[in-house]
Amino acid sequence: MRTTRTELYVDRYAERTRGMTASEIRALFAVATRPEVVSLAGGMPYTAALDHAAVAAVTQEVLRTAGSDALQYGGGQGLATLRERLVEVMAAEGVPATPDEVVVTTGGQQALDLVAKLFCDAGDLVLAEGPSYVGALGAFATYQAEVVHVPLDDDGLEPDALEATLERLASGGRRPKFLYTIPNHQNPAGCSLSGRRREDLAEIIERHDLLVVEDNPYGLLDFKGELRPALRSLVPDRVIYVGTLSKILSPGLRIGWLVAPEPVRDKLVLLKEAADLCQSNFTQFVAERWFATQPWLQQVETFREVYRERCDAMLAELDASFPPSCHWTVPTGGFFVWVRLPNGLDSRELLAKALSERVAYVPGTAFYAGGGGADALRLSFCYPPAERIREGVRRLGELLTDELELVNAVYGRRA
Amino acid sequence: MRTTRTELYVDRYAERTRGMTASEIRALFAVATRPEVVSLAGGMPYTAALDHAAVAAVTQEVLRTAGSDALQYGGGQGLATLRERLVEVMAAEGVPATPDEVVVTTGGQQALDLVAKLFCDAGDLVLAEGPSYVGALGAFATYQAEVVHVPLDDDGLEPDALEATLERLASGGRRPKFLYTIPNHQNPAGCSLSGRRREDLAEIIERHDLLVVEDNPYGLLDFKGELRPALRSLVPDRVIYVGTLSKILSPGLRIGWLVAPEPVRDKLVLLKEAADLCQSNFTQFVAERWFATQPWLQQVETFREVYRERCDAMLAELDASFPPSCHWTVPTGGFFVWVRLPNGLDSRELLAKALSERVAYVPGTAFYAGGGGADALRLSFCYPPAERIREGVRRLGELLTDELELVNAVYGRRA
Numbered sequence: 003m004r005t006t007r008t009e010l011y012v013d014r015y016a017e018r019t020r021g022m023t024a025s026e027i028r029a030l031f032a033v034a035t036r037p038e039v040v041s042l043a044g045g046m047p048y049t050a051a052l053d054h055a056a057v058a059a060v061t062q063e064v065l066r067t068a069g070s071d072a073l074q075y076g077g078g079q080g081l082a083t084l085r086e087r088l089v090e091v092m093a094a095e096g097v098p099a100t101p102d103e104v105v106v107t108t109g110g111q112q113a114l115d116l117v118a119k120l121f122c123d124a125g126d127l128v129l130a131e132g133p134s135y136v137g138a139l140g141a142f143a144t145y146q147a148e149v150v151h152v153p154l155d156d157d158g159l160e161p162d163a164l165e166a167t168l169e170r171l172a173s174g175g176r177r178p179k180f181l182y183t184i185p186n187h188q189n190p191a192g193c194s195l196s197g198r199r200r201e202d203l204a205e206i207i208e209r210h211d212l213l214v215v216e217d218n219p220y221g222l223l224d225f226k227g228e229l230r231p232a233l234r235s236l237v238p239d240r241v242i243y244v245g246t247l248s249k250i251l252s253p254g255l256r257i258g259w260l261v262a263p264e265p266v267r268d269k270l271v272l273l274k275e276a277a278d279l280c281q282s283n284f285t286q287f288v289a290e291r292w293f294a295t296q297p298w299l300q301q302v303e304t305f306r307e308v309y310r311e312r313c314d315a316m317l318a319e320l321d322a323s324f325p326p327s328c329h330w331t332v333p334t335g336g337f338f339v340w341v342r343l344p345n346g347l348d349s350r351e352l353l354a355k356a357l358s359e360r361v362a363y364v365p366g367t368a369f370y371a372g373g374g375g376a377d378a379l380r381l382s383f384c385y386p387p388a389e390r391i392r393e394g395v396r397r398l399g400e401l402l403t404d405e406l407e408l409v410n411a412v413y414g415r416r417a
Numbered sequence: 418m419r420t421t422r423t424e425l426y427v428d429r430y431a432e433r434t435r436g437m438t439a440s441e442i443r444a445l446f447a448v449a450t451r452p453e454v455v456s457l458a459g460g461m462p463y464t465a466a467l468d469h470a471a472v473a474a475v476t477q478e479v480l481r482t483a484g485s486d487a488l489q490y491g492g493g494q495g496l497a498t499l500r501e502r503l504v505e506v507m508a509a510e511g512v513p514a515t516p517d518e519v520v521v522t523t524g525g526q527q528a529l530d531l532v533a534k535l536f537c538d539a540g541d542l543v544l545a546e547g548p549s550y551v552g553a554l555g556a557f558a559t560y561q562a563e564v565v566h567v568p569l570d571d572d573g574l575e576p577d578a579l580e581a582t583l584e585r586l587a588s589g590g591r592r593p594k595f596l597y598t599i600p601n602h603q604n605p606a607g608c609s610l611s612g613r614r615r616e617d618l619a620e621i622i623e624r625h626d627l628l629v630v631e632d633n634p635y636g637l638l639d640f641k642g643e644l645r646p647a648l649r650s651l652v653p654d655r656v657i658y659v660g661t662l663s664k665i666l667s668p669g670l671r672i673g674w675l676v677a678p679e680p681v682r683d684k685l686v687l688l689k690e691a692a693d694l695c696q697s698n699f700t701q702f703v704a705e706r707w708f709a710t711q712p713w714l715q716q717v718e719t720f721r722e723v724y725r726e727r728c729d730a731m732l733a734e735l736d737a738s739f740p741p742s743c744h745w746t747v748p749t750g751g752f753f754v755w756v757r758l759p760n761g762l763d764s765r766e767l768l769a770k771a772l773s774e775r776v777a778y779v780p781g782t783a784f785y786a787g788g789g790g791a792d793a794l795r796l797s798f799c800y801p802p803a804e805r806i807r808e809g810v811r812r813l814g815e816l817l818t819d820e821l822e823l824v825n826a827v828y829g830r831r832a
Contacts, residue, residue: 046490054484061476069469073669075461108523108693115692119559140691144534254488256697276555277530277692278523282671285697 034362040394042381043362045189045337047249051308056296057252057288063295064287076283078275079267080106080259084286087293088245088259094299095221097232097243099261105270106281110219110246110258115141116273117180117215117242117260122147127178129167131159133340133369133378135189135217138182142371149371150178156331158195159183161202168210180213180242186230187220187336190369190380194230194334204236217244222302224335225310239263247289249337250302255285309337315388316381316395323399325406330381337384340366342377346409347402349379355405361397449777455809457796458777460604460752462664466723471711472667472703478710479702491698493690494682495521495674499701502708503660503674509714510636512647512658514676520685521696525634525661525673530556531688532595532630532657532675537562542593544582546574548755548784548793550604550632553597557786564786565593571746573610574598576617583625595628595657601645602635602751605784605795609645609749619651632659637717639750640725654678662704664752665717670700724752730803731796731810738814740821745796752799755781757792761824762817764794770820776812 034041064072079085085101092099107113114137122128124146130138132151142149150171152164164181171177185195195203207214216233234243246258262270274280292298313333320330320339327344343349349365356363364382366375381398383391449456479487494500500516507514522528529552537543539561545553547566557564565586567579579596586592600610610618622629631648649658661673677685689695707713728748735745735754742759758764764780771778779797781790796813798806 049485049488052484052488054480054488057484057488058477058480061480062473065469065473065476069472070464070467071669073464073467073469073472073667075663075668111691112693137691137694140687144688144691248490252488252699253490254486254698256693256695272555273559276526276552276559278527278671279552280671282697282700283669284667284700 033357039357039360039362040386040390040397041362042383042386042391042394042398043364044385045382046385047253047305047337048308048385049252049254051304052252053296053301057292060291060295061288064284064291068287072284072287074283076280076286078271078280080104080281081283081286081290084257084290085259087290090293091250091298092243092245092261095218095232096229097218097234097245097261098238099234099243103261103263103267105260105262105267105274106286107258107260107274108256108278108281109248109253110217110244111137111141112274112277113242113244113258113260114138114182114215114217115144116270116277117244118142118145118147119273120266120269121179121213127171127176129164129178129181130371131183131188131191133190133366133375133380134182134371135184136364136368138217139369139371142182147179151370151372151374152181154188154191154193156193158185158188158193158199159203161199161206164203165206168206168212178212180215181207182215182217183233184217184219185233186218187223187333187338189219189336190338190364190366191340192331192333192336192338193340197230200231200233200236204233207233207237207240212240214241215244216241219246219249220336222250223306223309223337225306225313226334227303227306228334234261242266250305251289251292251298255289257281257285257289306335309335309384312383312386312388312391313339315391316383319392319395319399323396323403325399325403327406328402337382339381339383341379341381343379343402344406345377346413347405348376350376352379352401352405356398356401359397359401361394361401363398448772454772454775454777455801455805455812456777457798457801457806457809457813458779459800460797461800462668462720462752463723463800464667464669466719467667468711468716472707475706475710476703479699479706483702487699487702489698491695491701493686493695495519495696496698496701496705499672499705500674502705505708506665506713507658507660507676510633510647511644512633512649512660512676513653514649514658518676518678518682520675520677520682520689521701522673522675522689523671523693523696524663524668525632525659526552526556527689527692528657528659528673528675529553529597529630529632530559531685531692532659533557533560533562534688535681535684536594536628542586542591544579544593544596545786546598546603546606548605548781548790548795549597549786550599551779551783553632554784554786557597562594566785566787566789567596569603569606569608571608573600573603573608573614574618576614576621579618580621583621583627593627595630596622597630597632598648599632599634600648601633602638602748602753604634604751605753605779605781606755607746607748607751607753608755612645615646615648615651619648622648622652622655627655629656630659631656634661634664635751637665638721638724638752640721640728641749642718642721643749649676657681665720666704666707666713670704672696672700672704721750724750724799727798727801727803727806728754730806731798734807734810734814738811738818740814740818742821743817752797754796754798756794756796758794758817759821760792761828762820763791765791767816767820771813771816774812774816776809776816778813
């Protein structure tokens with residue numbers, strides 16, 4: 003059929019991030035979702051830990067007291083009363099914002115899509131951590147933006163590397179449209195930007211007049227409830243902040259939001275309207291009533307405890323079962339552990355074997371735009387119970403140990 | 418700040434379709450939503466006629482029996498069980514489709530957005546009826562597509578004009594990416610494509626190898642329950658069909674869908690995932706249970722009766738109050754009447770006066786991409802009760818009569 007740039011990029015993106023055809027992907031997912039397979043692949047919140055009865059009660063209240071409005075179209079910026087609640091949610095994390103600066107979006111994903119649509123022409127540059135969130139890379143790709151990765155380590159994005167990248171680009175006459183970053187409990191790397199680096203980063207952002215897209219899905223899921231200053235609080239005029247209810251309430255409501263200075267916010271509202279007219283009033287009313295009437299921070303604490311326990315289980319089993327030549331991050335919150343493999347092992351090639359050992363993960367290649375990541379993989383501890391996580395990590399550890407022995411036997415000890 | 422083509426188009430679009438600044442628009446909407454103003458402007462379904470208790474019961478069933486899934490992420494193509502129900506909805510209208518061809522979207526609007534994203538590069542041509550749905554023009558504009566209008570009359574899109582447009586474009590070496598059309602109870606024109614013209618159109622589509630985006634929000638809202646053959650049923654391989662639950666159930670659920678041949682469907686699923694990951698599982702489960710357990714066609718019949726009564730009221734009052742030099746369509750379904758004004762009257766200029774007479778409408782200019790429409794306006798009969806509609810039409814009729822007298826007094830009788 004007809005070919006557009008978008009279509010080409012969709013093809014390339016599908017090929018690059020998955021490294022397989024659509025039918026192979028379907029086959030893989032079909033295997034990965036079998037009950038006997040322990041999936042450490044997905045990033046699904048454990049919605050069973052949500053108080054369903056409370057959600058049901060809130061929903062009934064909405065339909066009883068505001069049915070006609072809840073079942074009607076809404077405004078492009080999102081429900082005003084919900085925007086007030088979202089400001090309270092941000093305040094709980096120390097993120098400054100006013101309801102007027104907020105635009106409700108279909109999850110954080112749509113916020114990223116709209117920002118890319120507004121700022122990126124074909125060939126424009128975007129900076130992102132390497133590795134970075136696969137959905138963000140996907141959104142940027144459909145606008146034909148070119149992603150340049152900036153490395154991170156256990157303390158998050160490396161400010162020196164950012165500075166060097168900006169200078170290298172500037173010397174070639176290029177300038178990124180924005181820096182996309184997940185400072186807290188990063189997806190996929192599981193690390194957080196240290197306090198010192200936040201200040202360094204703020205200084206670089208100011209000096210280079212950089213626009214930042216700060217994505218913060220996991221900030222409230224710090225296992226100790228520790229809060230770190232958002233970039234939005236350090237350099238508010240230069241940050242478009244992105245939040246979501248997917249991890250502190252439910253991804254099934256598809257409610258996220260962005261916070262942007264007024265001129266940009268106005269344009270993003272117009273793009274939101276062009277994309278899907280408006281957010282679901284029904285789910286917005288339910289979310290608004292949730293935060294207005296339920297002990298929502300207590301629910302967040304419940305989620306935190308679930309994920310802390312599962313993370314502990316994963317880390318204990320990694321210590322027990324994984325070859326010592328692997329390196330992994332030690333998360334203090336969020337959903338993910340990032341594992342770097344020793345030389346000779348390729349996470350993409352290992353996936354089929356892992357699946358036949360009944361354990362699934364996401365190869366690191368999914369999290370890089372321009373190749374790379376074959377030496378790493380992402381493990382999620384958010385969904386399966388602790389015992390299943392230990393079993394999955396054990397299976398994967400045995401596979402890696404076997405594979406490593408094979409590699410060492412053939413090529414000599416390289417790891 | 419930084420400027421992209423998208424940003425420029427957003428600016429131009431905002432300016433063109435509204436003809437006023439953002440603050441003027443806000444002021445206008447603030448006035449139009451005052452209780453003393455009869456709004457014949459919006460296209461909101463009358464959700465009060467929906468059986469709210471039934472929606473509440475269905476929602477409770479969903480949360481009781483499938484809470485964890487309903488509050489979880491879903492797949493990019495949409496819930497398989499819902500796609501089966503949507504096929505049944507289409508079957509009720511004689512539209513052939515399989516669940517596998519369906520992609521669930523955020524209303525019909527997102528379907529239009531994704532199709533434009535897949536097919537349109539900057540400067541590409543799209544054909545649309547003149548006038549056409551403002552939201553479609555908005556979606557196409559954000560991908561910098563150029564819309565060429567094909568005129569319609571009381572029998573819908575004019576096949577001869579379509580053929581002439583295609584030939585004129587071809588002689589300039591240009592070819593449209595697709596034809597966007599609303600064959601049933603068109604928005605804003607309120608007309609439907611006649612049976613004979615459907616056959617003529619199908620023949621032209623085949624002969625010119627044209628891709629068609631068939632948007633059908635109002636097909637089931639024919640006042641007599643009359644069904645017309647969908648283009649999808651006449652030339653299935655050349656049609657991407659777009660449906661929505663907004664008019665037969667609730668716009669607050671934000672559920673629409675598209676039907677596309679497999680290779681195109683695969684790409685659209687990838688674009689859907691990049692845009693917002695997935696549809697709300699919560700609202701999808703509610704919709705699925707609605708169609709599975711409720712007398713949904715009876716609800717459609719209730720809506721039909723409401724709109725038929727309101728349309729009758731509007732047409733009676735137009736006959737009674739409007740200057741005879743106005744022409745309006747006589748809808749057989751849907752939400753809208755399209756009024757053409759006599760020479761000398763400008764619907765954009767009249768809007769402020771209409772608002773001060775406490776009646777609102779949408780100027781025809783909103784429904785044309787490249788200028789035009791100042792001689793027309795759209796009246797909606799979907800939302801206010803019949804008596805309010807009569808009052809609003811009466812107020813507008815008086816204003817038009819006064820204005821016309823003034824015009825004739827100054828310029829002589831031209832209308």
